[in-house]
Amino acid sequence: MSIRAWPRRALPYLIVAVGGFLIAYLAIFLFAFPAEVIPDEGVLPNVVGLNFADAQIALEKAGFHAQQGETRFHKSVRESVVLQEDPPAGSRQKRGTDVVLAISGGQRTAEVPQLIYMTQQQAKVAIENTGLALGTITEKMSDQQRGFVVESSPPAGTKLQLPASVDIVVSKGPVALPVPDLTGRSLAEARSMLEAAGLRLGGISRDTSSINPEGTVMGQIPAPGQSVSNGGAVSVRISRFPSPTPAPSLAPDTLELHR
Numbered sequence: 001m002s003i004r005a006w007p008r009r010a011l012p013y014l015i016v017a018v019g020g021f022l023i024a025y026l027a028i029f030l031f032a033f034p035a036e037v038i039p040d041e042g043v044l045p046n047v048v049g050l051n052f053a054d055a056q057i058a059l060e061k062a063g064f065h066a067q068q069g070e071t072r073f074h075k076s077v078r079e080s081v082v083l084q085e086d087p088p089a090g091s092r093q094k095r096g097t098d099v100v101l102a103i104s105g106g107q108r109t110a111e112v113p114q115l116i117y118m119t120q121q122q123a124k125v126a127i128e129n130t131g132l133a134l135g136t137i138t139e140k141m142s143d144q145q146r147g148f149v150v151e152s153s154p155p156a157g158t159k160l161q162l163p164a165s166v167d168i169v170v171s172k173g174p175v176a177l178p179v180p181d182l183t184g185r186s187l188a189e190a191r192s193m194l195e196a197a198g199l200r201l202g203g204i205s206r207d208t209s210s211i212n213p214e215g216t217v218m219g220q221i222p223a224p225g226q227s228v229s230n231g232g233a234v235s236v237r238i239s240r241f242p243s244p245t246p247a248p249s250l251a252p253d254t255l256e257l258h259r
Contacts, residue, residue, distance in 0.1 A: 044099060046089035048082050052103050055082045063095035071105040079106035107161045114156040115149045120170050123149045127166050135165035139172045141230055146173035146198045173198040173230055181224035182217045187238055190217050194234055202233030210239035 045062050047055035056066035072083055084102040087093055110130040115123040124134045142150045151169035154160065177198050182190040191201045207218050219237040222228055 040095050041092050042095050044085070044087060044089050044091050044093055047085055047099075047101065048089065050082050052080050052082060052101060055085075055101055059099055064093065065096065065098045067098045067100050069100040069102045071103055073106065073108035074104040075107055077104040077106070079104055109159045109161050110164070112152060112154050112156050112158045112160065112166055115152045115166075115168060116156070117144070118149050119147055120149065120168070123152075123168055131162055132160065133163065133165040135167040137168055137170060139170050141173070141175050142171035143174055144171040146171055175230055176227040177230055177232070179220070179222050179224055179226050179228055179234055182220050182234070182236060183224070184212075185217050187215045187217065187236070190220075190236055198230050199228060200231065200233050201236065203235040205235070205237045206240040207237050208240050208242040212239040214239060214241055 042063050044064065045058050047058050047066075050058065052066070052068065059066045069084075069086070074083065077083060081104045082101045083104050086100045086102075087097070093099075108131070110132050112132065113126045113130055115126060118126065120137065127134050140150070144150045148171050149168050150171045153167045153169075160166075179199065180193050180197050182193060185193065187204070194201050210216070210218055212218065216239045217236050218239055221235045228234065
Protein backbone atom coordinates (compact mmCIF):
# COMPACT_ATOMS: atom_id res chain seq x y z
CA MET A 1 0.00 0.00 0.00
CA SER A 2 1.38 3.31 -1.09
CA ILE A 3 1.98 6.14 1.26
CA ARG A 4 -0.34 8.33 -0.79
CA ALA A 5 -3.28 5.92 -0.48
CA TRP A 6 -3.02 5.58 3.29
CA PRO A 7 -4.83 8.86 4.23
CA ARG A 8 -7.75 7.99 2.01
CA ARG A 9 -8.10 4.55 3.47
CA ALA A 10 -7.74 5.81 7.09
CA LEU A 11 -10.19 8.67 6.75
CA PRO A 12 -13.37 6.62 7.42
CA TYR A 13 -11.79 5.15 10.53
CA LEU A 14 -10.80 8.57 11.69
CA ILE A 15 -14.31 9.92 11.19
CA VAL A 16 -15.84 7.02 13.10
CA ALA A 17 -13.37 7.47 15.95
CA VAL A 18 -13.96 11.19 16.23
CA GLY A 19 -17.74 10.74 15.95
CA GLY A 20 -17.73 8.09 18.66
CA PHE A 21 -15.65 10.30 20.89
CA LEU A 22 -18.06 13.21 20.39
CA ILE A 23 -21.10 11.05 21.02
CA ALA A 24 -19.58 9.63 24.19
CA TYR A 25 -18.54 13.07 25.37
CA LEU A 26 -22.00 14.48 24.64
CA ALA A 27 -23.69 11.60 26.46
CA ILE A 28 -21.52 12.10 29.52
CA PHE A 29 -22.04 15.85 29.41
CA LEU A 30 -25.82 15.50 29.09
CA PHE A 31 -25.90 13.02 31.94
CA ALA A 32 -23.86 15.29 34.21
CA PHE A 33 -25.45 18.65 33.28
CA PRO A 34 -28.91 17.97 31.82
CA ALA A 35 -30.56 21.19 33.04
CA GLU A 36 -27.83 23.39 31.57
CA VAL A 37 -27.88 21.70 28.20
CA ILE A 38 -31.66 21.27 27.74
CA PRO A 39 -33.47 24.16 29.50
CA ASP A 40 -36.86 23.02 30.80
CA GLU A 41 -38.77 26.29 30.49
CA GLY A 42 -42.22 27.32 29.40
CA VAL A 43 -44.38 30.39 28.92
CA LEU A 44 -46.82 31.06 31.74
CA PRO A 45 -50.43 31.01 30.49
CA ASN A 46 -52.73 33.92 31.36
CA VAL A 47 -55.18 32.67 34.00
CA VAL A 48 -56.43 36.06 35.24
CA GLY A 49 -60.23 36.05 35.10
CA LEU A 50 -60.52 32.29 35.49
CA ASN A 51 -61.98 30.53 38.48
CA PHE A 52 -59.17 29.35 40.76
CA ALA A 53 -59.89 25.67 40.06
CA ASP A 54 -59.77 26.25 36.27
CA ALA A 55 -56.62 28.35 36.62
CA GLN A 56 -55.00 25.53 38.57
CA ILE A 57 -55.78 23.03 35.80
CA ALA A 58 -54.43 25.36 33.10
CA LEU A 59 -51.17 25.90 34.97
CA GLU A 60 -50.71 22.21 35.70
CA LYS A 61 -51.10 21.41 32.00
CA ALA A 62 -48.38 23.94 31.22
CA GLY A 63 -46.10 22.38 33.80
CA PHE A 64 -46.51 24.86 36.63
CA HIS A 65 -48.01 24.71 40.12
CA ALA A 66 -50.82 27.00 41.29
CA GLN A 67 -50.57 28.42 44.78
CA GLN A 68 -53.39 30.45 46.33
CA GLY A 69 -52.25 33.88 47.51
CA GLU A 70 -54.09 36.70 49.20
CA THR A 71 -57.82 37.23 48.98
CA ARG A 72 -58.93 40.71 47.96
CA PHE A 73 -62.43 42.09 48.23
CA HIS A 74 -63.68 43.40 44.90
CA LYS A 75 -66.85 45.28 44.02
CA SER A 76 -67.37 43.75 40.57
CA VAL A 77 -65.38 40.48 40.40
CA ARG A 78 -67.14 37.46 41.82
CA GLU A 79 -65.65 35.30 44.54
CA SER A 80 -62.79 32.84 43.73
CA VAL A 81 -61.87 34.49 40.41
CA VAL A 82 -58.14 35.11 39.82
CA LEU A 83 -57.19 38.78 39.99
CA GLN A 84 -53.41 38.52 39.55
CA GLU A 85 -50.69 35.95 38.94
CA ASP A 86 -47.07 36.12 40.03
CA PRO A 87 -44.83 35.61 38.04
CA PRO A 88 -46.85 37.45 35.37
CA ALA A 89 -48.52 35.77 32.42
CA GLY A 90 -46.37 35.53 29.26
CA SER A 91 -43.05 35.31 31.10
CA ARG A 92 -40.73 32.35 30.56
CA GLN A 93 -40.30 30.34 33.72
CA LYS A 94 -38.78 27.02 34.69
CA ARG A 95 -41.41 24.31 34.68
CA GLY A 96 -42.47 23.34 38.16
CA THR A 97 -42.39 26.95 39.34
CA ASP A 98 -45.05 27.93 41.88
CA VAL A 99 -47.39 30.58 40.50
CA VAL A 100 -49.04 32.63 43.24
CA LEU A 101 -52.62 33.59 42.40
CA ALA A 102 -54.42 36.44 44.16
CA ILE A 103 -58.15 35.72 44.13
CA SER A 104 -61.27 37.79 44.63
CA GLY A 105 -63.24 37.57 47.86
CA GLY A 106 -66.19 39.12 46.06
CA GLN A 107 -68.05 42.14 47.34
CA ARG A 108 -67.22 42.80 50.98
CA THR A 109 -70.21 42.27 53.25
CA ALA A 110 -71.06 42.79 56.90
CA GLU A 111 -73.80 41.42 59.11
CA VAL A 112 -76.01 43.73 61.13
CA PRO A 113 -75.35 42.99 64.84
CA GLN A 114 -77.98 42.54 67.53
CA LEU A 115 -78.62 46.07 68.85
CA ILE A 116 -81.82 45.73 70.90
CA TYR A 117 -81.38 46.63 74.60
CA MET A 118 -78.16 48.53 73.85
CA THR A 119 -77.71 52.20 74.62
CA GLN A 120 -77.35 54.50 71.65
CA GLN A 121 -73.58 54.75 72.19
CA GLN A 122 -73.17 50.98 72.56
CA ALA A 123 -75.13 50.45 69.34
CA LYS A 124 -72.92 52.94 67.50
CA VAL A 125 -69.76 51.11 68.56
CA ALA A 126 -71.23 47.69 67.66
CA ILE A 127 -72.28 48.89 64.20
CA GLU A 128 -68.94 50.51 63.39
CA ASN A 129 -67.01 47.45 64.58
CA THR A 130 -68.59 45.44 61.75
CA GLY A 131 -67.53 48.00 59.12
CA LEU A 132 -71.01 49.48 58.82
CA ALA A 133 -71.98 53.07 59.63
CA LEU A 134 -74.62 54.43 61.98
CA GLY A 135 -77.44 55.98 59.95
CA THR A 136 -80.56 57.83 61.05
CA ILE A 137 -81.51 57.93 64.74
CA THR A 138 -85.19 58.35 65.60
CA GLU A 139 -87.11 58.15 68.87
CA LYS A 140 -90.45 56.70 69.85
CA MET A 141 -92.44 55.89 72.95
CA SER A 142 -91.71 52.42 74.28
CA ASP A 143 -91.93 50.33 77.41
CA GLN A 144 -88.16 49.95 77.07
CA GLN A 145 -86.00 52.18 79.25
CA ARG A 146 -85.37 55.62 77.84
CA GLY A 147 -82.25 55.87 75.66
CA PHE A 148 -82.11 52.17 74.70
CA VAL A 149 -82.42 50.80 71.16
CA VAL A 150 -85.78 49.19 70.39
CA GLU A 151 -85.46 48.67 66.61
CA SER A 152 -82.87 48.57 63.85
CA SER A 153 -83.26 48.79 60.10
CA PRO A 154 -82.23 46.45 58.57
CA PRO A 155 -82.81 43.98 61.43
CA ALA A 156 -80.07 41.98 63.11
CA GLY A 157 -78.61 39.17 61.00
CA THR A 158 -79.06 40.96 57.66
CA LYS A 159 -75.98 40.87 55.42
CA LEU A 160 -75.19 44.12 53.65
CA GLN A 161 -72.71 44.95 50.92
CA LEU A 162 -70.30 47.62 52.12
CA PRO A 163 -70.42 50.53 52.35
CA ALA A 164 -73.82 50.58 54.08
CA SER A 165 -75.51 52.08 57.15
CA VAL A 166 -77.92 50.90 59.83
CA ASP A 167 -80.75 53.08 61.16
CA ILE A 168 -81.84 52.72 64.78
CA VAL A 169 -84.89 53.67 66.83
CA VAL A 170 -84.24 54.73 70.42
CA SER A 171 -86.82 54.54 73.19
CA LYS A 172 -88.22 57.76 74.61
CA GLY A 173 -89.51 55.73 77.52
CA PRO A 174 -93.09 54.74 78.37
CA VAL A 175 -96.08 56.94 77.51
CA ALA A 176 -96.51 57.73 81.23
CA LEU A 177 -93.57 58.31 83.55
CA PRO A 178 -93.33 58.45 87.36
CA VAL A 179 -92.34 61.81 88.78
CA PRO A 180 -89.08 61.67 90.78
CA ASP A 181 -88.82 63.19 94.24
CA LEU A 182 -87.12 66.56 93.88
CA THR A 183 -87.53 67.77 97.46
CA GLY A 184 -84.31 69.05 98.98
CA ARG A 185 -82.53 69.24 95.62
CA SER A 186 -81.06 72.37 94.14
CA LEU A 187 -82.82 73.81 91.13
CA ALA A 188 -80.03 72.63 88.83
CA GLU A 189 -80.18 69.09 90.25
CA ALA A 190 -83.96 69.02 89.89
CA ARG A 191 -83.72 70.04 86.24
CA SER A 192 -81.17 67.30 85.51
CA MET A 193 -83.25 64.64 87.28
CA LEU A 194 -86.35 65.55 85.30
CA GLU A 195 -84.54 65.50 81.97
CA ALA A 196 -82.97 62.13 82.77
CA ALA A 197 -86.45 60.78 83.54
CA GLY A 198 -87.87 62.06 80.27
CA LEU A 199 -89.69 65.01 81.84
CA ARG A 200 -89.02 68.75 81.90
CA LEU A 201 -88.98 71.56 84.40
CA GLY A 202 -92.13 73.66 84.36
CA GLY A 203 -93.08 76.67 86.45
CA ILE A 204 -90.93 77.92 89.31
CA SER A 205 -92.42 79.64 92.40
CA ARG A 206 -90.48 81.03 95.34
CA ASP A 207 -91.02 80.55 99.05
CA THR A 208 -89.55 83.41 101.10
CA SER A 209 -90.58 81.87 104.42
CA SER A 210 -88.18 78.92 104.14
CA ILE A 211 -85.00 78.73 106.18
CA ASN A 212 -83.42 76.24 103.70
CA PRO A 213 -80.49 77.31 101.54
CA GLU A 214 -81.34 79.61 98.66
CA GLY A 215 -82.70 77.72 95.60
CA THR A 216 -83.64 74.49 97.41
CA VAL A 217 -86.76 72.70 96.14
CA MET A 218 -89.45 72.86 98.83
CA GLY A 219 -92.34 71.31 96.92
CA GLN A 220 -93.44 70.09 93.48
CA ILE A 221 -96.52 69.50 91.34
CA PRO A 222 -97.28 66.69 90.51
CA ALA A 223 -96.17 65.01 93.71
CA PRO A 224 -93.41 62.34 93.72
CA GLY A 225 -94.54 58.97 92.35
CA GLN A 226 -97.46 60.31 90.33
CA SER A 227 -97.56 59.52 86.61
CA VAL A 228 -97.02 62.21 84.01
CA SER A 229 -97.12 61.91 80.26
CA ASN A 230 -93.72 61.43 78.62
CA GLY A 231 -92.09 64.82 78.19
CA GLY A 232 -94.54 66.44 80.62
CA ALA A 233 -93.66 69.33 82.91
CA VAL A 234 -93.19 69.35 86.68
CA SER A 235 -93.49 72.65 88.55
CA VAL A 236 -91.41 73.33 91.63
CA ARG A 237 -91.37 75.72 94.60
CA ILE A 238 -87.92 76.83 95.74
CA SER A 239 -86.68 78.69 98.79
CA ARG A 240 -85.69 82.30 98.46
CA PHE A 241 -84.62 84.75 101.13
CA PRO A 242 -86.41 88.10 101.02
CA SER A 243 -84.33 91.13 100.23
CA PRO A 244 -83.29 93.01 103.39
CA THR A 245 -85.65 95.91 104.21
CA PRO A 246 -83.77 99.18 103.74
CA ALA A 247 -83.65 101.54 106.77
CA PRO A 248 -86.17 104.40 106.45
CA SER A 249 -84.61 107.68 105.48
CA LEU A 250 -85.21 110.66 107.88
CA ALA A 251 -86.28 114.07 106.72
CA PRO A 252 -83.78 116.93 107.25
CA ASP A 253 -85.89 118.61 109.95
CA THR A 254 -86.13 115.29 111.82
CA LEU A 255 -82.37 114.98 111.75
CA GLU A 256 -82.11 118.43 113.38
CA LEU A 257 -84.34 117.28 116.24
CA HIS A 258 -82.11 114.28 116.91
CA ARG A 259 -78.96 116.43 117.21
